[in-house]
Each structure stands twice: as C-alpha cells, then as structure tokens.
Amino acid sequence: MGNCIAKSSTKDSDSDHLVEFAAGNVKLITTKESWDQNLEEARRDGKIVIANFSATWCGPCKMIAPFFCELSEKYPSIMFLVIDVDELTDFSTSWDIKATPTFFFLRDGKQIDKLVGANKPELQKKIIAIVDSMAPCQ
Numbered sequence: 001m002g003n004c005i006a007k008s009s010t011k012d013s014d015s016d017h018l019v020e021f022a023a024g025n026v027k028l029i030t031t032k033e034s035w036d037q038n039l040e041e042a043r044r045d046g047k048i049v050i051a052n053f054s055a056t057w058c059g060p061c062k063m064i065a066p067f068f069c070e071l072s073e074k075y076p077s078i079m080f081l082v083i084d085v086d087e088l089t090d091f092s093t094s095w096d097i098k099a100t101p102t103f104f105f106l107r108d109g110k111q112i113d114k115l116v117g118a119n120k121p122e123l124q125k126k127i128i129a130i131v132d133s134m135a136p137c138q
Contacts, residue, residue: 021054021065026070026080032091035083039109041125042079048130049106052082053092058100060118075131105130 021028029035029051042049052068054061064084072080083102085092095104098116103123105113113126 021052021061021068021082021084022058023066024069024080025076026052026082027070029081029083030087032088035081035091038079038081039106042106043108045079047077047079048112048134049079049081049104049109050127051104051106052080052086053095053097053100053102053104055083055085055100057086061101064118064120064123066099067123071124071127075127076136077131078127 004104027034029038029097039049041047052061054065056062060122068080068082083092085097095102101116101118102116103126104111105115105126115123115126
C-alpha cells in the first residue's frame, strides 16, 4: 500500500502536525465555519461526505489515515473530511463521539451511516456501497 503525500505546498492556517491526516483529497476541518462551508459545497454538488473524527495521539487513527487518504483519491465523487476531536472539542461532543476514529457518512448534512474504529475492510465496504447507490441506473 502506497503512502499519500500532500500535494499542496500552500501555507495556510491548518496545523502542520495534522498533515498526515489530511493528505490526498482529504480536507482538514479546523473550524465550525469550515465544516459548514464544506457541507454546503457537498450539498450543492450532490456529494456524500465522510467525516473522520480523529485524534493525533490515537494509534488506530494514525494507522487508518493513509488508507482514508487513498480512498479519497480513488473516490473523487465523495468529500472526505477529517476533524481533530481535540481541536474542535465542543463540535466533536455535539456529534457524541465516544471513540476515535469515528466515521460519519452524510448526505445533505444528515447521517446515513456510521463506523466506529479503524476497520479498513468495513470502511471500504461502506464506501463501495455508497458509490454503487450513487451510480446512475443502467
């Protein structure tokens, strides 16, 4: 399995220590405003959102981050977001996060599925099911 390298070299306000979580097409969410903007963009574009609530100290989060990144490049029709539960504590609490990583699958801002834990096969299975459900009928 290859590693994801951040393609962007732009300087922005996102924390450097999170770059491994937000490579490929994964967007790092550091503010509630950024969350709202990305959800609005996804709604406008008809995209499903997968929100990964993670923590930098969490071993399983670090283990699945490169895989999440690879999936983001493989499935450009889905918006992949990562939220650091320690940076956005109140926001994460509002989603009732009990363990990291927790993945929420959202359509039009509403939860359609959820996965708790760094379970690569299950994450991929859920993404494939979503992609298949989005495909136009033949």
